Amino acid sequence: MVLFLRKRDSSEIGDKSAPYRTKKDIVSRQHDVEYAQINFPNKVPVIVEKHKKDKRLPCLDRCKFLSPPDLTLAQFLCIIRNRMQIPPSTSLFLFNEKEHTVCSLSSTVGTVYEKFKDKDDGFLYLTYAAQEAFG
Template sequence: HNLLHLFSATRKNEVCSIRSKFPNKLPVIVERYIREKTLPLLDKTKFLVPFELTLGQFLCLLRNKIELDSSQSLFLLVADKTMSCMSSSMGDVYSRYRDADGFLYITYASQEMFGAPQPAARPPC
């Protein structure tokens, strides 16, 4: 339990440092879905994202980083919820779903994880 608390405190300090250096950027951690088999791991998991960037634009950015071809789907899960509103700003998503440690956690997968409808899975990049 102490180790978990220490880890959380370290992340909180990291967020404070990031937010003071980059007040107009949001700290986001992106991880591959635990049972994902086809998509590669990202070479980095921490991102600083502008408030006004939309979730759809962020999805496009991730597609480019993962180097997906246009026929492959990419789904995002924010704070364990499937996101369908790709026009939401990252600032809005962050304010609603950020973790207690200050990071916004996003999971990616090649297919729907929980069967919720997601019509905006592939916005035009």
């Protein structure tokens, strides 16, 4: 089960294409991670955003997620796919923002978090993009 952090505030509602880091200052982001770690100690704070050059996929209705650490990225990707309601013929890829590499879908969210979490605020930043398949 993936939880979502509290409702979006006005700073998160404007331009959906703007990166989360530019919408929220470092203190707010650190507070969000601290809040999540205190209230949901068995969850991993994740930010999921659309790649800036992707034109095919819709933006998610929210970018902050709390995921169980033992959830695989394949399962997490299914949750993202369902929230966007994209057709099965559309491929969906997750990249870690830190190294701009495709994430292995067999990895767990917890493993990826420990390896690639942001040192400044503590979030795991993932980016998604599409590639058409079957045509």
